[in-house]
Amino acid sequence: xxxDLPKSRAPSIRDVARLAGVSHQTVSRxxxxxxxxxxxxxxxxxxxxxxxxxxxxxxxxxxSRGTSRTIGVxxxxxxxxxxxxxxxxxxxxxREAGYYVNTANLTSADPATIEAALDHLMLQSVEGIVVIAPxxxxxxxxxxxxxxxPYVTLQSTGSLNEHGLSFDQIAGARAAxxxxxxLGHRNIYHLAGPQDxxxxxxxxxxxxxxxGAMDVPTTAPILGDWxxxxxxxxGRELLRVRDFTAIFSSNDxxxxxxMHAIRDAGLDIPGDVSVVGFDxxxxxxxxxxxxxxxxxxxxxxxxxxxxxxxxxxTDGPDQQRSAIIPELIVRGxxxxxxx
Amino acid sequence: xxxDLPKSRAPSIRDVARLAGVSHQTVSRxxxxxxxxxxxxxxxxxxxxxxxxxxxxxxxxxxSRGTSRTIGVxxxxxxxxxxxxxxxxxxxxxREAGYYVNTANLTSADPATIEAALDHLMLQSVEGIVVIAPxxxxxxxxxxxxxxxPYVTLQSTGSLNEHGLSFDQIAGARAAxxxxxxLGHRNIYHLAGPQDxxxxxxxxxxxxxxxGAMDVPTTAPILGDWxxxxxxxxGRELLRVRDFTAIFSSNDxxxxxxMHAIRDAGLDIPGDVSVVGFDxxxxxxxxxxxxxxxxxxxxxxxxxxxxxxxxxxTDGPDQQRSAIIPELIVRGxxxxxxx
DNA sequence: CGTTCGAATGTGCACGGTCACAAATGTGGA
DNA sequence: TCCACATTTGTGACCGTGCACATTCGAACG
Numbered sequence: 001x002x003x004d005l006p007k008s009r010a011p012s013i014r015d016v017a018r019l020a021g022v023s024h025q026t027v028s029r030x031x032x033x034x035x036x037x038x039x040x041x042x043x044x045x046x047x048x049x050x051x052x053x054x055x056x057x058x059x060x061x062x063x064s065r066g067t068s069r070t071i072g073v074x075x076x077x078x079x080x081x082x083x084x085x086x087x088x089x090x091x092x093x094x095r096e097a098g099y100y101v102n103t104a105n106l107t108s109a110d111p112a113t114i115e116a117a118l119d120h121l122m123l124q125s126v127e128g129i130v131v132i133a134p135x136x137x138x139x140x141x142x143x144x145x146x147x148x149x150p151y152v153t154l155q156s157t158g159s160l161n162e163h164g165l166s167f168d169q170i171a172g173a174r175a176a177x178x179x180x181x182x183l184g185h186r187n188i189y190h191l192a193g194p195q196d197x198x199x200x201x202x203x204x205x206x207x208x209x210x211x212g213a214m215d216v217p218t219t220a221p222i223l224g225d226w227x228x229x230x231x232x233x234x235g236r237e238l239l240r241v242r243d244f245t246a247i248f249s250s251n252d253x254x255x256x257x258x259m260h261a262i263r264d265a266g267l268d269i270p271g272d273v274s275v276v277g278f279d280x281x282x283x284x285x286x287x288x289x290x291x292x293x294x295x296x297x298x299x300x301x302x303x304x305x306x307x308x309x310x311x312x313x314t315d316g317p318d319q320q321r322s323a324i325i326p327e328l329i330v331r332g333x334x335x336x337x338x339x
Numbered sequence: 340x341x342x343d344l345p346k347s348r349a350p351s352i353r354d355v356a357r358l359a360g361v362s363h364q365t366v367s368r369x370x371x372x373x374x375x376x377x378x379x380x381x382x383x384x385x386x387x388x389x390x391x392x393x394x395x396x397x398x399x400x401x402x403s404r405g406t407s408r409t410i411g412v413x414x415x416x417x418x419x420x421x422x423x424x425x426x427x428x429x430x431x432x433x434r435e436a437g438y439y440v441n442t443a444n445l446t447s448a449d450p451a452t453i454e455a456a457l458d459h460l461m462l463q464s465v466e467g468i469v470v471i472a473p474x475x476x477x478x479x480x481x482x483x484x485x486x487x488x489p490y491v492t493l494q495s496t497g498s499l500n501e502h503g504l505s506f507d508q509i510a511g512a513r514a515a516x517x518x519x520x521x522l523g524h525r526n527i528y529h530l531a532g533p534q535d536x537x538x539x540x541x542x543x544x545x546x547x548x549x550x551g552a553m554d555v556p557t558t559a560p561i562l563g564d565w566x567x568x569x570x571x572x573x574g575r576e577l578l579r580v581r582d583f584t585a586i587f588s589s590n591d592x593x594x595x596x597x598m599h600a601i602r603d604a605g606l607d608i609p610g611d612v613s614v615v616g617f618d619x620x621x622x623x624x625x626x627x628x629x630x631x632x633x634x635x636x637x638x639x640x641x642x643x644x645x646x647x648x649x650x651x652x653t654d655g656p657d658q659q660r661s662a663i664i665p666e667l668i669v670r671g672x673x674x675x676x677x678x
Numbered sequence: 679c680g681t682t683c684g685a686a687t688g689t690g691c692a693c694g695g696t697c698a699c700a701a702a703t704g705t706g707g708a
Numbered sequence: 709t710c711c712a713c714a715t716t717t718g719t720g721a722c723c724g725t726g727c728a729c730a731t732t733c734g735a736a737c738g
Binding site: 055056057058059060062063066068078079080081084085087088091092095100101102103104105107120122123124125227228229231232253256257259260263282283285286287288290298 | 348397401407417420423426427430431440443446463566567568570571592595599602621625627629637
Binding site: 363364368376405 | 684685686687688689692693694695
């Protein structure tokens with residue numbers, strides 16, 4: 001009978017130890033790069049590990065160390081470009097740091113669903129949580145459950161609390177608004193995102209701040225749901241009363257829908273109406289007309305978020321939370337108003 | 340000193356057992372819904388678990404059971420709409436089935452990177468793997484490493500091997516091509532995806548099959564990279580020699596870039612050139628003109644994929660792998676050719 | 679009233695690592 | 709030669725849960 005027949009059990013450190021002629025503890029030391037191991041011993045153990053295709057058992061390690069090296073991501077609309085990019089970056093950063101990532105999607109935003117998703121994460125004994133979701137509500141649940149792990153969120157300036165990652169969306173929104181005002185527009189609408197998303201709220205505040213600072217009268221923003229479909233229908237409604245020359249949309253998808261509606265009404269962009277988006281998704285440069293928008297570096301955002309969380313977990317120094325300043329990308333969808 | 344001061348350790352089944360006046364095994368039975376537990380006992384134990392906010396320790400459970408209840412997702416371009424949607428669906432389905440999901444991103448497609456990502460997953464003792472990536476290469480690595488866990492991939496008809504999930508992309512591509520031919524087009528180009536993506540290859544084959552079946556001469560497809568940017572540059576190159584009246588793009592993003600290039604050249608869509616995409620991303624209906632495309636239900640795809648994998652893991656019955664037939668959505672980007 | 683049998687519960691160990699501590703080994707100087 | 713001390717290695721317990729098996733309990737039956 002061949003010696004390498006498929007074992008019923010995967011090899012453990014004790015198997016390795018036996019074959020290498022050392023104690024299991026020595027094998028453990030090799031695994032963890034303990035300093036005081038003779039090179040020759042280390043090499044011998046490594047050799048056996050290779051031969052056996054040994055893999056440390058994560059569950060056993062987690063159990064004995066009392067730490068899971070796993071972080072959880074709580075995410076809504078994870079199929080959209082922004083969140084998806086951030087999640088990807090978070091995963092990469094986590095892997096780099098030797099952490100595992102587990103994602104829970106929120107299909108709706110009611111407290112029960114949020115609680116269930118959090119439960120799912122906590123059951124995995126995650127060491128930290130990243131929230132990419134309508135954070136207002138999630139925060140409530142997090143506070144109420146007095147969750148025992150650190151958490152961070154991708155969040156705007158004006159830190160709602162200490163868990164946020166600064167990202168100056170207000171500045172971005174002000175830049176976009178200023179651009180329209182500078183072009184000569186005075187009747188500007190804002191199509192905002194869902195009001196319980198902190199990003200949406202920050203962009204809205206940026207818009208209102210800038211309008212106020214420049215003494216331009218404003219109307220109440222429309223609250224959307226991030227989708228192109230909504231942008232389209234909102235545009236149709238708005239165009240019944242054509243009392244504006246520019247719209248600032250809280251994301252690129254809604255801006256796309258808006259432009260569709262505007263064209264359907266026989267109007268020209270930017271001749272009759274200028275449109276500004278937010279995010280600079282990769283497709284925005286190819287819209288018709290190419291979309292003026294505010295660039296967000298989602299990947300960088302995800303990376304920073306992860307760094308922050310890892311600091312919290314390891315009780316490291318409070319990393320400086322400098323804000324990333326988004327950049328206005330001017331393309332063909334904006335121009336001076338027609339008179 | 341209050342009795343409920345923050346314990347240094349989370350409560351275990353033994354803590355629960357002590358307070359409930361039963362053995363730890365009885366607590367374990369309650370946890371696992373063992374049939375022969377008296378209702379009164381069960382209730383008492385549940386009560387204590389609630390009081391203590393007891394959470395089973397996943398690592399211990401995994402260690403003891405020898406099973407991790409975790410599946411891995413190996414994903415490339417996970418920030419794109421298609422993959423992202425599928426991943427979200429997979430996560431939901433997994434959570435429903437009591438499984439956890441761990442995702443590893445591929446930043447490039449060379450064997451070393453693939454191997455590293457697989458390693459990362461295997462280190463977590465995943466019980467199965469879903470591949471959403473340039474599968475040709477990943478397959479090689481999977482086979483070569485003789486990975487010990489079942490794996491499935493989101494894949495086209497014509498099963499490359501037994502691990503695939505049928506999804507009739509060839510039929511979808513044929514429908515799109517047929518649509519163009521029926522409109523009267525005879526000079527049709529195909530902008531394909533990266534050739535090591537099975538989806539790209541299947542769509543290309545569908546295109547070539549249909550062209551052959553209808554006796555329309557064809558030129559070699561152009562190989563793209565799924566991005567709108569590439570579609571734009573490919574379009575610019577193609578338009579130097581304007582010997583076609585229609586293009587079938589392997590996804591919607593590239594189709595968007597193509598339309599951008601076509602408009603830049605001063606041509607009309609669909610008057611001068613018809614364009615068909617593939618995927619029906621939510622934005623496609625709002626492109627200018629709205630894009631004729633082939634609808635794929637990524638969420639359904641992800642769910643089926645998960646069901647298939649869970650069957651494999653539990654050695655269940657070989658589920659019938661019926662193909663989902665994609666649907667052609669005709670919008671404004673296609674029309675009869677001008678003569 | 680003893681026997682039998684199924685339901686309900688308890689006992690002890692295994693899972694595969696890590697940790698604290700003990701022991702062995704090597705090295706240099708008095 | 710022997711001791712002090714650093715380096716390297718070994719021993720045994722422990723993390724929290726599930727499994728196999730043993731035991732107790734209770735009811736039914738001849």
